[in-house]
Amino acid sequence: MKTGCGEIHTPFLFVAAELFGGGSERMAMVDDLRMQCWVYRSTRKDEMYVYLAREDDFDSIPEALRSRIGRLEKAMELELTPKRKLARADAIKVMQALRDQGFFLQMPPEPLRPDLYFGD
DSSP states (O other), X not given: OEETTEEOOHHHHHHHHHHHOSOHHHHTTGGGOOEEEEEEEESSSTXXXXXXXXXXXXXXXXXXXXXXXXXXEEEEEEEEOTTOBOSSSBHHHHHHHHHHXXXXXXXXXXXXXXXXOOOO
């Protein structure tokens, strides 16, 4: 099957079905699949980010998690596609989380060196 964006590949057909449910007419637009999101950084934990499906929709984040991540500052607005490269997250997983729960939590990277015990 061809679209204006080129041939649609089978893995992306599956993604469209998973993200937005059935319908070949929806799956035919996979290469054009786009989702807007807003990214916020935690003021309490360096390099922790929260992606939101709706701008400033902090109520979509469970209260227990909100209390742990602290105040959030807007970092950027993104347009996600299944093919988009993100620094530390898989775009498809982010899109699924945004669809299912309204947010995606990106944890800080693991340290490159082990934590050392400095003794007493």
